Amino acid sequence: MISTLRTAAPAAVTPAPDPSQSPQNTESAVEDTLKAAADAGESFWQWFTGWPLHILIILVVGLLILALLRRVIGHVTERIATGSGTPTAEGGPAWRRYLQRTPFVEDAIAMANPLASQRRAQRARTVGSVLRSTANIVVGTIIALMILAELQVNVGPLVASAGVVGIALGFGAQALVKDFISGIFLLVEDQFGVGDVVDLGSGATGTVEEVQLRVTQVRAFDGTLWYVRNGEILRAGNMTQQWSRAVAEVRVPLDADVDTVRVALGRAADDVQADPELSPLLLEAPSVRGVDAVNDITMSFTLHAQTRPGDQWEVSRELRRRAQAELRGAGVLVPPTDVEPAVLEQPEG
Numbered sequence: 001m002i003s004t005l006r007t008a009a010p011a012a013v014t015p016a017p018d019p020s021q022s023p024q025n026t027e028s029a030v031e032d033t034l035k036a037a038a039d040a041g042e043s044f045w046q047w048f049t050g051w052p053l054h055i056l057i058i059l060v061v062g063l064l065i066l067a068l069l070r071r072v073i074g075h076v077t078e079r080i081a082t083g084s085g086t087p088t089a090e091g092g093p094a095w096r097r098y099l100q101r102t103p104f105v106e107d108a109i110a111m112a113n114p115l116a117s118q119r120r121a122q123r124a125r126t127v128g129s130v131l132r133s134t135a136n137i138v139v140g141t142i143i144a145l146m147i148l149a150e151l152q153v154n155v156g157p158l159v160a161s162a163g164v165v166g167i168a169l170g171f172g173a174q175a176l177v178k179d180f181i182s183g184i185f186l187l188v189e190d191q192f193g194v195g196d197v198v199d200l201g202s203g204a205t206g207t208v209e210e211v212q213l214r215v216t217q218v219r220a221f222d223g224t225l226w227y228v229r230n231g232e233i234l235r236a237g238n239m240t241q242q243w244s245r246a247v248a249e250v251r252v253p254l255d256a257d258v259d260t261v262r263v264a265l266g267r268a269a270d271d272v273q274a275d276p277e278l279s280p281l282l283l284e285a286p287s288v289r290g291v292d293a294v295n296d297i298t299m300s301f302t303l304h305a306q307t308r309p310g311d312q313w314e315v316s317r318e319l320r321r322r323a324q325a326e327l328r329g330a331g332v333l334v335p336p337t338d339v340e341p342a343v344l345e346q347p348e349g
Helices: 002-013 023-048 051-082 094-099 104-112 114-150 156-160 162-172 174-189 258-274 312-329
Strands: 197-199 205-211 215-219 225-229 244-253 287-294 298-307
Touching: 023 051, 051 114, 114 174, 114 205, 174 205, 174 215, 244 312, 258 287, 258 298, 258 312, 298 312
Parallel strands: none
Antiparallel strands: 197 205, 205 215, 215 225, 244 298, 287 298
């Protein structure tokens, strides 16, 4: 009997297994977790494939179209500006070489008028700037309307009321409409373009950096960037269109001999004409006018020459420099002498 109790004791001490730790329950919990995760993923995917994915596709496609339009506009305008296409390798298709050749008409125009190519380049880049800004507005508006439609916003009344809004803008934003209309006429009439040196009044004088439908950006010599509204441009002075004129005013003493001065200034003009670096900038030989003005102590002479657009300032500076050297050589202008200043002695006491 004692042996029976001894053998039964261990069996009584062994704990009973926990039902919650059974393999079947563990597998069921894992399956429930996976099913919940799958349901959450499916729910998120159903939500994401709705309006968020549509909006994302609209943004991506719209930005790609905008980038493509800007690239095409830039390529076309640059090709028009340069007058030729990108050269192809030898052995390329004949039709591609034919399309990318420089047209004969452009060669004839360039030979007849060398300034036409430069003006064409400026105008092409100006139109390209306006087309890029227009593409930004049009594509951005279409993207915004499509996104509003995906968000269940009724865009029909917005589109239908565009006419009413346009009338309201016509009365409430007359200055804005005036700027846009003036910008269109600036482009059509080719008053100025990117790269031109202009005077738009009110101190806005400098190089045109960008022409838009509403404003024109002008960079002054001191670095100031002027934003001029196109509707406020009452006059536009273009200093670099077709050709320019270098003007150099020289003053000499009143008692100088006029013939001697004219001969000296003529030599200076001939030197500028013979200079290999300056002669390509000239469209005509420099000449000397007679006495233009007389005051109590000086007489004024003027040297002038027709130059390529934008090169008049360099030619004018060189004309003044050489004129001064020739006048000094002719004895009309006396070079300054080194005179020691007088020392005033202080009285004693």
